[in-house]
Amino acid sequence: METYDIICIGAGPTGLATAIEAKRAGMRPLVIDKACLCNSIYHYPVNMVFFTTPELLEIGDLPLVCAAEKPTRGEALKYYRRAAEHYGLELRLYERVMRVEGQNGDFTVTTKTEKGIEAKYRAKKIAVATGYYDLPNLLGVPGEFCGGNGARPLSERCTGYTGAPQQGLGRERQVLGTP
Numbered sequence: 001m002e003t004y005d006i007i008c009i010g011a012g013p014t015g016l017a018t019a020i021e022a023k024r025a026g027m028r029p030l031v032i033d034k035a036c037l038c039n040s041i042y043h044y045p046v047n048m049v050f051f052t053t054p055e056l057l058e059i060g061d062l063p064l065v066c067a068a069e070k071p072t073r074g075e076a077l078k079y080y081r082r083a084a085e086h087y088g089l090e091l092r093l094y095e096r097v098m099r100v101e102g103q104n105g106d107f108t109v110t111t112k113t114e115k116g117i118e119a120k121y122r123a124k125k126i127a128v129a130t131g132y133y134d135l136p137n138l139l140g141v142p143g144e145f146c147g148g149n150g151a152r153p154l155s156e157r158c159t160g161y162t163g164a165p166q167q168g169l170g171r172e173r174q175v176l177g178t179p
């Protein structure tokens with residue numbers, strides 16, 4: 001079993017920043033994500049522009065250069081991809097963390113790949129950086145996972161978090177929430 005100084009669960013900006021700082025401090029970090037690098041940002045509306053200015057989104061002392069005042073989704077994705085490459089981060093993508101066992105100094109992390117293959121990693125420390133935008137509160141209604149993109153629930157896609165408004169036009173829908 002591979003052993004790391006720290007395992008960061010989640011390859012969003014927080015997990016990447018944690019791993020970069022660990023590496024700069026001489027440690028061996030591993031970053032694990034259940035989907036692609038920066039999976040939450042990847043599923044933002046396609047033409048989204050951040051409300052945050054670039055310097056507040058930067059990690060690892062790398063400048064985020066963007067064409068306008070605020071970065072776009074595409075610019076942010078490219079930036080975090082390049083940051084991970086620049087620091088040579090060890091990544092295990094498309095592996096969902098299923099369990100963390102052990103105690104401070106000796107943890108075992110169990111993951112499952114998209115194909116259902118289980119893997120285990122050891123680490124002295126764990127950083128949980130799973131965010132919240134990528135963990136929707138599911139409605140638990142029949143058909144929630146049906147539709148073209150079966151991997152993501154309808155309750156999430158209809159909010160505009162993923163996909164385009166085109167997906168909803170001409171289809172039956174129910175709007176939940178308070179005005």
Ligand SMILES: Cc1cc2nc3c(=O)[nH]c(=O)nc-3n(C[C@H](O)[C@H](O)[C@H](O)COP(=O)(O)OP(=O)(O)OC[C@H]3O[C@@H](n4cnc5c(N)ncnc54)[C@H](O)[C@@H]3O)c2cc1C
Nearest residue numbers: 010011012013014033034039040050051052096097130131
């Ligand atoms: C439309 C929209 C616009 C936004 N605009 C801004 C903005 O302008 N400025 C700003 O600061 N923030 C903005 N946010 C919030 C932004 O998404 C977060 O600030 C940022 O993504 C947080 O980074 P994070 O690394 O903490 O979490 P995330 O980016 O959510 O990363 C968490 C990662 O953990 C992974 N993960 C979850 N569970 C597991 C598991 N069991 N095993 C392995 N991996 C797992 C996920 O796949 C994901 O990649 C916006 C959000 C949305 C939806």
